[in-house]
Amino acid sequence: MTDWDAVVRENGPAVLRIAYRILGVVADAEDVTQEVFCEAWQMHLSQTVVNWPGLLRRMAVLRALDKLRRRRPSSQLSEIHLGHERDGPAQVAMARELAAQLRDCIGQLPQQQAAVFSLFYFEHLSREEIAATVETSVGAVSTALSKARRTLKTLLCEVL
Amino acid sequence: MNKNDTFNDGDRLESPLREAVDSVCADSIPDEVIESAVTRALQLATPSTCCEESTQPQRRSRYLTTRRWAILAACVATVLAVAVFWDNSTNSVLADVFKEVAKQTWMHATGKGPNDIDIEIWFSPKDGIVATRQGKDVVYVNVPQETIEVYENVKEGTSYLARLPIESKQKKLFASQEQRFQALFFGDPIKSLQAGSHEIASHTKKTVREGDATFIEYRLTSKAQRDAKPVVTVLRVDPQTKLPVSWKSMVGDMQIYSCRVEYPTHGPQSVYAMGVPKNVKVVDQALSDDMKPILAAWKTGRTRFDSYRAVVVESYSADHRAGGWLIYQVWRKGTKWRIERLRTPPDIKSFGNKEDVVPADADPKTWWLARGQKWEKMPLVVSDGTVEIKLNYIFAKPRRKDPNNPHFMLIESMKPERMNTFRGPSDDPQPREIGLTPNIEVYPALSGRGGWHYQTTVDPRPTSGPEGTVLVENLKRNPSESPGRPCGTRYWADPARGYAVRQVQYLKTGQAEDSKQGLVEMQQLALSPNGLWYPVVVRHVKNVHNNDGNVSDSYSRYYLDFEADIPDTMFDVNEWGPIE
Numbered sequence: 001m002t003d004w005d006a007v008v009r010e011n012g013p014a015v016l017r018i019a020y021r022i023l024g025v026v027a028d029a030e031d032v033t034q035e036v037f038c039e040a041w042q043m044h045l046s047q048t049v050v051n052w053p054g055l056l057r058r059m060a061v062l063r064a065l066d067k068l069r070r071r072r073p074s075s076q077l078s079e080i081h082l083g084h085e086r087d088g089p090a091q092v093a094m095a096r097e098l099a100a101q102l103r104d105c106i107g108q109l110p111q112q113q114a115a116v117f118s119l120f121y122f123e124h125l126s127r128e129e130i131a132a133t134v135e136t137s138v139g140a141v142s143t144a145l146s147k148a149r150r151t152l153k154t155l156l157c158e159v160l
Numbered sequence: 161m162n163k164n165d166t167f168n169d170g171d172r173l174e175s176p177l178r179e180a181v182d183s184v185c186a187d188s189i190p191d192e193v194i195e196s197a198v199t200r201a202l203q204l205a206t207p208s209t210c211c212e213e214s215t216q217p218q219r220r221s222r223y224l225t226t227r228r229w230a231i232l233a234a235c236v237a238t239v240l241a242v243a244v245f246w247d248n249s250t251n252s253v254l255a256d257v258f259k260e261v262a263k264q265t266w267m268h269a270t271g272k273g274p275n276d277i278d279i280e281i282w283f284s285p286k287d288g289i290v291a292t293r294q295g296k297d298v299v300y301v302n303v304p305q306e307t308i309e310v311y312e313n314v315k316e317g318t319s320y321l322a323r324l325p326i327e328s329k330q331k332k333l334f335a336s337q338e339q340r341f342q343a344l345f346f347g348d349p350i351k352s353l354q355a356g357s358h359e360i361a362s363h364t365k366k367t368v369r370e371g372d373a374t375f376i377e378y379r380l381t382s383k384a385q386r387d388a389k390p391v392v393t394v395l396r397v398d399p400q401t402k403l404p405v406s407w408k409s410m411v412g413d414m415q416i417y418s419c420r421v422e423y424p425t426h427g428p429q430s431v432y433a434m435g436v437p438k439n440v441k442v443v444d445q446a447l448s449d450d451m452k453p454i455l456a457a458w459k460t461g462r463t464r465f466d467s468y469r470a471v472v473v474e475s476y477s478a479d480h481r482a483g484g485w486l487i488y489q490v491w492r493k494g495t496k497w498r499i500e501r502l503r504t505p506p507d508i509k510s511f512g513n514k515e516d517v518v519p520a521d522a523d524p525k526t527w528w529l530a531r532g533q534k535w536e537k538m539p540l541v542v543s544d545g546t547v548e549i550k551l552n553y554i555f556a557k558p559r560r561k562d563p564n565n566p567h568f569m570l571i572e573s574m575k576p577e578r579m580n581t582f583r584g585p586s587d588d589p590q591p592r593e594i595g596l597t598p599n600i601e602v603y604p605a606l607s608g609r610g611g612w613h614y615q616t617t618v619d620p621r622p623t624s625g626p627e628g629t630v631l632v633e634n635l636k637r638n639p640s641e642s643p644g645r646p647c648g649t650r651y652w653a654d655p656a657r658g659y660a661v662r663q664v665q666y667l668k669t670g671q672a673e674d675s676k677q678g679l680v681e682m683q684q685l686a687l688s689p690n691g692l693w694y695p696v697v698v699r700h701v702k703n704v705h706n707n708d709g710n711v712s713d714s715y716s717r718y719y720l721d722f723e724a725d726i727p728d729t730m731f732d733v734n735e736w737g738p739i740e
Binding site for chain 2: 008012016098101121122149
């Protein structure tokens with residue numbers, strides 16, 4: 001029998017982190033985390049899940065991308081960066097701006113590409129892990145990754 | 161970069177995509193946020209082998225899924241509220257009820273609290289003791305002894321009992337207000353921390369029958385603040401004894417509290433009677449006598465500092481004649497502040513060989529202050545002392561340079577975002593951008609002070625730091641096990657300069673004891689007309705990561721004008737001013 005608490009404790013931080021990296025706003029990432037576990041709990045009741053980490057990562061990235069697309073573009077400032085960060089203000093400002101731009105651009109990618117790119121570069125998963133996570137082949141992951149890189153490079157250069 | 165071995169040259173990103181990805185990955189989420197999210201997720205469903213009904217997960221509002229520590233903090237507020245409330249509520253609609261309760265030796269309430277957790281509350285009006293247990297977490301307040309004891313049952317082996325002092329401000333906070341009663345019976349303990357913000361919107365009183373019993377039922381609707389959902393509390397009182405027998409509190413359809421009340425003759429005389437293990441480690445969080453004058457001096461520096469206009473220059477050089485790469489103008493008046501970004505004019509290159517520098521024959525302070533008057537200003541942060549807003553710049557799309565000043569991208573509009581709301585009203589509101597407000601730089605507020613997650617100590621003769629300083633260490637008790645997470649702060653305060661801070665170190669997990677990471681040195685201090693210190697040059701040790709892989713220092717230089725005309729309109733959070 002699945003130990004639900006263990007599933008949540010082991011995967012909760014990763015789900016939140018994935019959502020946060022895609023969305024850049026803690027409150028939104030928390031909402032996605034809640035949605036994911038709500039949905040996962042219902043799945044847990046009706047079926048046997050073999051790969052909880054894979055399933056939850058997939059749900060996190062897809063829900064976060066959905067939310068990202070629904071969001072009106074704006075340069076939101078995440079509150080957690082404002083406290084005691086002591087990096088140079090110029091660096092911080094530039095990094096925030098770049099990150100926000102990248103998120104906007106990821107929101108413009110096809111879902112599969114956006115998911116693959118996020119899992120590869122934000123979560124550092126291997127192609128095999130990503131293939132298992134998004135339920136596709138390793139070749140398809142490589143293709144999506146390549147396309148995503150190319151599109152993002154173009155989009156970023158346009159906006160910067 | 162990639163943990164796997166399938167990362168090849170084709171996967172390496174080119175600029176600016178590489179930097180953008182690095183920026184996203186550099187973001188870390190504080191432990192408490194992670195903990196909160198996991199707690200919320202755990203609360204979505206409570207699988208049980210003995211309970212077959214209601215297995216559907218319930219989405220819970222953020223109100224109900226506040227972080228564990230916040231609930232504990234709320235308990236502290238709650239019990240304090242109750243303790244003080246009963247002596248100060250004679251004008252209430254429930255005055256007769258309060259009088260009767262005050263005659264009792266003990267009041268004991270048991271039932272369900274937030275998130276359906278078992279809750280128990282003890283209150284002795286005569287002994288001034290209030291104790292609560294939520295699940296296994298216990299708060300025990302002894303008002304005559306002026307102590308709060310908090311037992312947080314995190315997990316076996318790491319639990320401890322924190323003993324904290326009740327501060328006089330906390331007593332005042334909860335005094336003589338009917339809404340303090342709400343903190344307990346009206347199901348709003350969390351918001352009770354925001355004293356002064358409760359309002360009773362309406363109340364009714366009627367007689368109800370349940371079986372053979374008759375009760376007087378009070379229904380009170382209260383709101384903590386304008387945007388909050390109302391809390392409805394139904395309090396049942398025995399008409400003969402005029403004592404409460406039960407109460408329920410609800411937000412919308414969601415029940416927060418449901419308790420029954422009894423009036424025994426004996427109650428818990430120590431925290432251990434509430435089920436706290438006798439052998440648990442006790443951590444005394446009371447501030448030492450050494451700490452009190454330091455905190456008092458810092459508060460004076462934060463709240464009584466002269467009004468000023470300051471130009472703040474961030475650069476790679478401490479030299480007052482050098483240019484700067486980010487320049488701000490800060491206005492401070494009483495508890496209000498405004499921060500503006502100063503924009504380098506189009507005819508001056510802000511980077512490179514032709515950046516603006518102070519001429520050799522000019523006084524740097526006068527010269528920089530004049531730049532604050534002449535250069536274009538962009539509002540960045542505004543606070544009227546009750547609310548702090550940050551103005552987010554919405555750039556034109558597609559992104560392009562501002563035709564009026566090609567140094568900058570064209571901004572289409574600004575979007576205010578509320579960052580802070582200071583409850584109270586607070587006499588000590590603090591800006592989030594502490595590095596830009598010179599008085600807060602040297603007169604800081606200790607984060608988490610008095611909380612059971614932090615331990616504050618004073619070393620009067622530290623072996624590190626500037627000569628003659630005392631070391632104040634404020635460390636997280638259970639820091640993250642992951643490296644690079646904030647875990648506390650060290651302040652070196654100078655008794656010879658009214659405990660102004662001469663050096664700070666923002667600590668992160670995993671850094672070596674003698675590491676200079678996060679070190680900030682006040683290299684030069686000056687006195688304000690009122691006799692308080694402020695920094696003139698501040699060095700941020702090794703906080704700039706250069707493209708060549710080296711790490712270098714950066715500097716903040718502060719130029720203060722204490723005679724500037726500062727109208728109050730500058731601090732209006734609704735009319736923060738157009739883009740110039």
